[in-house]
Amino acid sequence: MARLQVSSLPELPSAAAAEFHRMIMPQAAELLSGEVQCLTLLFAPAEHTHHAWRLAAVQALAREHAPARVNAIAGGGRAAVSAALTYLEAAEGVTGQYLPLDDAGAGPVIQQPG
Secondary structure: OEEEEEOOOOOOHHHHHHHHHHHHHHHHHHHHOOOOOEEEEEEOOOOHHHHHHHHHHHHHHHHHOOOOEEEEEEOOOHHHHHHHHHHHHHOOOOOOEEEEOOOOOOOOOOOOOO
16 A cells, blocks of 8 residues: 655645645656555645545545545544554555544443343
8 A cells, every 4th residue: 555645735725725736636646557556645634624625636536546546544643544544455445535533532332221
C-alpha cells in the first residue's frame, strides 16, 4: 500500500481544495498510473467544512484509476492511523472512502436487557 501525506493546506476549504487539486492530485495520479494498486491519502485533521471536498477528491481518484483502490484518512493518533491503515490494506473491496479518525473511541456499547 502506498501512502501520500497531505499537509500544509490552507484553512479555508475552497483554498484547501484548490491547493490539493493543484499540488497533490498530480502526485496521486502519477503514483496510480504506475505500479501502485492501493493508495491511502493521509490528511491532517480539519473541521467538518473540509469533509465534502476531501471525499469528492478521493472518490474521483478512485473512479479514474480503478481497479486501483484509493482511500483517505484524516487525523487520529498513531494507534488510530495504524489501525485504519491495517484495515484498509486488508479490505480489498473498500475504495473511494474518506475516514476521519479520532482517539476518543465510540465508548462502551450498552445493551438493554431483553
